[in-house]
Each structure stands twice: as structure tokens, then as C-alpha cells.
Amino acid sequence: MAKNILKVKAKARGDKTKVKMMAKHIMESGQRKDKKTGELIPAKFLQELKVEHGGKVVFEASMGTAISKNPYIAFNFAGGAKGDELVMTWKENTGASATETAKIK
């Protein structure tokens, strides 16, 4: 079954948590042609990504096809401690969706 696509580096420093994450995703724009068939490759990209900590949404992104392959996002939020769990929910334009978790270090 589906493997996790997110790699999250979250570090608690002082009263803040710094989060850097990358999603393993092609971010197919729908504007590229298949070199062999000449046909457009259908779009397949991450549209939404939400990050929660302790039941509270700390970050939310809506993305289009101009986000690079293997999307990278970095942000900071107040609070968070070593060992806390972050809950990430993502959704693709195809409707595929999943929730993954990561621990703050």
C-alpha cells in the first residue's frame, strides 16, 4: 500500500519549532508531453498540505503546478517540544489523500 511520501525535519528550539519538509512527488504539471507518444501527460500534483500539532492547525498550503518536483516547505511555529507528534495531511488533484506523522526532535 501507499508509502509515506513526506520527509519531515522538525526541531524544537527555544519556544519555537522549526519545520522543514519535502514530499516525494513528481508534481506533474499537465503541460508536459510524453516524448514517445507526443500526448500530454495528465496533471498529478499535490494540492493541499496541512500540518497539525496538538490538534491545532499550524500550517496549511494550497499548491499549484508551479511548485517544484519534490515540494519543499519550511516554516516555524510557536510551541512544540521534542517528542511531540506532527500530523500532516496531504491531498492530490487526483483525489488521493493521506495522513502521515512525524516526531519533533
Added chain:
Amino acid sequence: MKIIKKLALGLSVAAAAQMAQAADSGFDLATVDPEADRIALQKYFQSRFPKAEINDYVNGIYAVDADSREQWEELEEFPPYEFAVEEGETLFNTPFANGKGYADCFENGGIGIRQNYPYWNKEAGTVKTLEMEINECREANGEQPLKWAKGDLAKISAYMAWTSRDKPINIEIPADDPRAKAAYLDGKKFFYAKRGQLTLSCANCHVQGSNIRIRADLPSPQLGHTSHFPVFRSKWGELGTLHRRYKGCHKDSRSKPLGHQVEVYRNLEYFQSYMNNGLVVNGPGARK
């Protein structure tokens, strides 16, 4: 405007620097002296880019161009090669059908040994690269060899480089076998010989031409080349091996790309890697 200024400045610097020959020793077996070449190359870049630290040349063009460096540092915040290193680790640790694995083929179980590659193999009478030995390991254990340019082979190589990061590069040219020095010389000649429709040598762009724009590109300095391979290039959007880059570089400069792991490419890798002795393994790297 900025670009033009840069080019004009660069050319005058390059002209001045040509007097300080990069390769100080000769091009025949009697006079070639690898250690003198290595020191001459370091001196050349020291006088060319006085502000750049020698140890920083493992970061390629980012050692000498601040604008590119800033973008690269942003990429290094979360390096694009991390997924590939993880996959490489999994591949490396997946046993072959006969129950053996890559660890059985290499010294120290394959961990932390990148700095010794490529090396002169006396029995085989040729330069062995890491990628070559990864595939030889597979074949010796009844597995099909992997494709050379990218994919699994590049990932395994990336993982092996990753476990060797910061280890000083240690390329030896054994004195007891004159063929080793001949291989070095062959690589050196290839590096300095002009070829292709543009009659360019590797040195034209990567010694005299380093950090001078060719259209929109700043060629990386020869010193430090090979230390960060395999490499994740933004252009490729994936990881590729050194010989893939050699082939691409030849194509871009309108000369005929040779095959993966052909003898002269291995000799070129031997020569280039020897130039990096004293620098550290920095692979895999991220480049434009």
C-alpha cells in the same frame, strides 16, 4: 550589463592566469609528476580566486560564485538527494538471490571507502571505479549489472559516498607499477586535449574558463571535480553518475560522448580524483 562586465573581467583574469600554468609537469612518462600537477593546480586556483578556501572547492562553482552559492545553500537546507541516499541504503542492504550482498564485495563492508576510488588495480591492469566494482560485485554473485548512468547504481554509489563524507580523498599512484602512472597521464592528456567541433579541452572551461560565463553557465573549477559525485542535478531532476556527466559535458561542448566506464573516462576520473587528494569526499552533491 552585469554579465558583460563579469565576462570582460573574467577574461582578463584568465589571460593573466595563463602565465601561471596549471599543469606544471610534462605530458610524457619521463617528466609527468602527479604531485607537482596537484600542487600547481591548487596554486593556480589560489591565485585566481584568492578569497576561496581550498577546502571549499569540493562545493564546485559554489566555492567561487556567491550568487549561485546562495541558491545552493537554500537547496542544501533540504538536499534534493536525500530520498536517493535512503533508497541507496535500502538497495545496498538488500541481499542478492544467493544470500550475499554488496558488503561482502568491499573492504570495510563498503562503508566509508569512497575516498579510495578510483584506484589502480594491478591484477586487472586497469583503473577501477566504484561504479564498476558495484556492478562486478553483482555479476560475481549471479545478478544482472545495473545501468550505468542513473537509477539504482547511482543511488547505491550515493549511499556509499554518503557514508564516506568528510573522509580525505586518497588516490594512490603505486610506484611499483609504471602502468598506473601511464593511466594517470592518459587521463591528464585527455583533460588538456582539445576536441570536438568547438575545439575545446576540459581545461578550457574548467581551468582557464572556470567561473566565466558561457552563455548563462559558470563552469565549475577543476579542483574539487569528482569529489561530490554522484550528483543530483536540477537539470536532470534526479541523481546521475560521474560518467553520465562526462558524456553530457562532451555533448554540450559538441564533441562525441564516449561510453560509460570506457578506459579513458576511467583514466580521466583517476587523474581528476588525484587532483583532489587532501580534499574530502562530499558526495552526493546538488548542482544546477
Added chain:
Amino acid sequence: MSMNRRTVVKAIAAGGALIGASVMMPRAAMAAWAESAFKADKQDAAMNALLGSSEAADSAEVTLKAPDIAENGAVVPVTVRTSMANVESISIFVENNPNPLVAEFMIPAGTDADVSTRLRMGKTSKVTAVVKADGKLFSAAKEVKVTIGGCGG
């Protein structure tokens, strides 16, 4: 703006065939993806659709960090930050892309208005960061050159 929970459940049920047991229900409904804004082919239209206005005041308090010359248009590192209070969202636009809206980041209370990402640019363009704070729009823009290289492009 926000989709109610039932709609999300339906959407997920629809996509359910390709998901499996390991895919959990999102814990809270996500905001609806602003389709008309992302599909707009002009920046003004995209801003109108997303933010209700195409007018944003230039502000020195909005910092947009982006390269002068992108090493590679496929991966242009961009950081947007501001010290303004009550920031609700940060959005990024690339004027000359086929669809100018790149992304919108919601900034809940407690999260710094300081976001980094990497984006694609088809050609040289103005890049604009728009910060929504206290219901008003503020922006910073800069031109990023995208070149076709001899070796790297």
C-alpha cells in the same frame, strides 16, 4: 471558503478506490483548493479569485528573497517573510507562468509569517509575494531571470 466536513468525506469516498486502509481520514476538513485562482492565466485574475482584489500595497515590511538569476528555472528557492502582525496568508505569484498563482500558505496565529519553498519558472518573470494581514493586502516583488544555459539549462 472552507469546505464542510461532509463534502470532504464525499470527495474522499470518490477517490477511495485508489486509497486503502493505510490512508486515514483527514482529521479536520481542509480549505477548498481555490481552483479558479490556480487556473487563472493572468496574475490580476488569479489575485482577484484568491484574495478578492488585484491591488496590493507595496510594502517594505514584506521581504521576498529570490535569486537575481535562477540557477535553474525548475527549482527557484523563494522565501517570504514579514514582521507584520495578524498575518492570515502569504501567496506567491509568477507573472509570466502559464498559471501565475504558485501557492497560498495559511498562517494561523502562533505560526511565523516566514515561509520558504521552491518553485518553477518557465521564463524570466516578476515574482510577487502577497501578504494578507488584518484583511489588507501588501506585497513585494522582484524580477528573477531564467536563462537557458549551455550546460545546465
